[in-house]
Amino acid sequence: xxxxxxxxxxxxxxxxxxxxxxxxxxxxxxxxxxxxxxxxxxxxxxxxxxxxxxxxxxxxxxxxxxxxxxxxxxxxxxxxxxxxxxxxxxxxxxxxxxxxxxxxxxxxxxxxxxxxxxxxxxxxxxxxxxxxxxxxxxxxxxxxxxxxxxxxxxxxxxxxxxxxxxxxxxxxxxxxxxxxxxxxxxxxxxxxxxxxxxxxxxxxxxxxxxxxxxxxxxxxxxxxxxxxxxxxxxxxxxxxxxxxxxxxxxxxxxxxxxxxxxxxxxxxxxxxxxxxxxxxxxxxxxxxxxxxxxxxxxxxxxxxxxxxxxxxxxxxxxxxxxxxxxxxxxxxxxxxxxxxxxxxxxxxxxxxxxxxxxxxxxxxxxxxxxxxxxxxxxxxxxxxxxxxxxxxxxxxxxxxxxxxxxxxxxxxxxxxxxxxxxxxxxxxxxxxxxxxxxxxxxxxxxxxxxxxxxxxxxxxxxxxxxxxxxxxxxxxxxxxxxxxxxxxxxxxxxxxxxx
Numbered sequence: 001x002x003x004x005x006x007x008x009x010x011x012x013x014x015x016x017x018x019x020x021x022x023x024x025x026x027x028x029x030x031x032x033x034x035x036x037x038x039x040x041x042x043x044x045x046x047x048x049x050x051x052x053x054x055x056x057x058x059x060x061x062x063x064x065x066x067x068x069x070x071x072x073x074x075x076x077x078x079x080x081x082x083x084x085x086x087x088x089x090x091x092x093x094x095x096x097x098x099x100x101x102x103x104x105x106x107x108x109x110x111x112x113x114x115x116x117x118x119x120x121x122x123x124x125x126x127x128x129x130x131x132x133x134x135x136x137x138x139x140x141x142x143x144x145x146x147x148x149x150x151x152x153x154x155x156x157x158x159x160x161x162x163x164x165x166x167x168x169x170x171x172x173x174x175x176x177x178x179x180x181x182x183x184x185x186x187x188x189x190x191x192x193x194x195x196x197x198x199x200x201x202x203x204x205x206x207x208x209x210x211x212x213x214x215x216x217x218x219x220x221x222x223x224x225x226x227x228x229x230x231x232x233x234x235x236x237x238x239x240x241x242x243x244x245x246x247x248x249x250x251x252x253x254x255x256x257x258x259x260x261x262x263x264x265x266x267x268x269x270x271x272x273x274x275x276x277x278x279x280x281x282x283x284x285x286x287x288x289x290x291x292x293x294x295x296x297x298x299x300x301x302x303x304x305x306x307x308x309x310x311x312x313x314x315x316x317x318x319x320x321x322x323x324x325x326x327x328x329x330x331x332x333x334x335x336x337x338x339x340x341x342x343x344x345x346x347x348x349x350x351x352x353x354x355x356x357x358x359x360x361x362x363x364x365x366x367x368x369x370x371x372x373x374x375x376x377x378x379x380x381x382x383x384x385x386x387x388x389x390x391x392x393x394x395x396x397x398x399x400x401x402x403x404x405x406x407x408x409x410x411x412x413x414x415x416x417x418x419x420x421x422x423x424x425x426x427x428x429x430x431x432x433x434x435x436x437x438x439x440x441x442x443x444x445x446x447x448x449x450x451x452x453x454x455x456x457x458x459x460x461x462x463x464x465x466x467x468x469x470x471x472x473x474x475x476x477x478x479x480x481x482x483x484x485x486x487x488x489x490x491x492x493x494x495x496x497x498x499x
Contacts, residue, residue, distance in 0.1 A: 029278050031279065032282075034282075035282075038264065038267075039492060042187055043184065045268060045269055050270065052184070056177050059173040062169045062173070066165040066168075069161075070112065072111060073111050073112065075111070076109075078104070078106045078107070079104070080102070080103070081105075082100075082101070084101070085099050097134055101129065101131035102130055104128050106126045108123070109121060109122060109124070110122040110123075115162075117151065119149070120147065120149050121148045122146075122147050123145070125144050128348060129141070140346070140348070141345070141346055141348045141351060141352035142343070143352035143353055143356045144341055145341060146340065147341070148337070149339070150335050151335065152334070152335050153335065153336055153368075155333045159321075160328075164321065171314050174314055178308075178311050179311065182307035184489070185307075185483055188488050188492065189479050189482070190267055192475075194263045194264040197263065198263075198282055199282050199284070200286070200469070201259075201261075204253045204468060207461060207468065208250040210464070211249065212246040212247060212249075212250055215245075215246045219239045219243055242457065242458075286472060291419075293416060294412075295409055302484060305486035307486060309401065309404060312396065316397055319390045319393050322389075326379065326382050326383040326386040332370060333371035334370050336367075337366075338365060340363070340364040341363055341364075342362045342363075343356065344356035345361075408484045414477045415474070415477040418473045421473065424470075425469075429460070429466070429467045431463075432459050432462075432463040436460050
């Protein structure tokens, strides 16, 4: 194959590669999306968001379960008893008849407790008895209605297990809502970063296409110089090699675009097949708006808004509540007890109920019970463990605060550095364009060689890619800073309703 044939083969290969790439995109339906569009779609359809949304609901149900400790319990019972004994002869050898007895008993009760640890029991009973004896048939009835109260005065007075579970479950609900908020911010940030990566991938294709156009034009220009005898045929191969390398880089950039688009689609969808034939076209471009940064202000926002720090403080509060409960369990069990009731008796149910209603026969009792455990080792050790855990949580909160200070400080520094990189990269790209233009003029006048022109073309391509990379890194730094400060939702004017 001669030199001209090789040039044509290279150009044909390049054209075929572009045709294949274009064919791969032919069946894709374009869909324009802004960054806010992408975020809103993700919040509505992202599977991680849907999974995280379940946790606050579960925690709310746990609060209802804990509150059920104060639900009263209604009880009923009833029984029937029959007994008989045979007749016989007494000590005087006189016959007597046997006895039969039937007894029906009914009980009803309502028991419950109050938030101060008070337990109340309302009870009633009604029974009737009938049968025969040697002296003749009989029938009688009895009934009662009473209320009994037990009030702890030491142990379980300030706090008991039910109150502990309710307060802890409410704090768990707050923590689950904060974790859901944190997950939303992480998803929004992931969508934002993926959106920037997609823009970078598309812009990088344009850079690679420009590089390929430069290399292709250089091949054409070199061929003209060879035809007029101003360049040796072998010098043309450098530009042809550059065309091949540029084509490889363009195909690699197209592969990066596909990967970036897949990453964004994964975040946007709960049904990936619905996006499989969609080509996302970002409507926004990369920019580098100047901002004023203050580490102190960022720290204030982070330490007052970050869900992880607020969760740690709530967890410390829960540990304090638990410690209060464990301390209360060290006291003896001193309970004040009392009861009041009415009794009724008569020949049947009616007389018994009338006696209860009249209140002629009644009773009451007042007393106290004291239980002192000997040794009390288990509550004492539990209390000591609780104190250690509280101290552990305090240290964990302090460590988290320090980590947040370091993270936010680094995020602010990265934002400042990447902003400076944008301007430097822009200047480098402009200088690379000017250098290439000057070298091309020198080549046209015979004062330079193809080697230097191709080198400067590569430098320009690298400078353009570096400028794009700097823009993306700056926007990524802003997104990460907002996540560190927990201002991601405010940054995009999003309102989050957890319940």
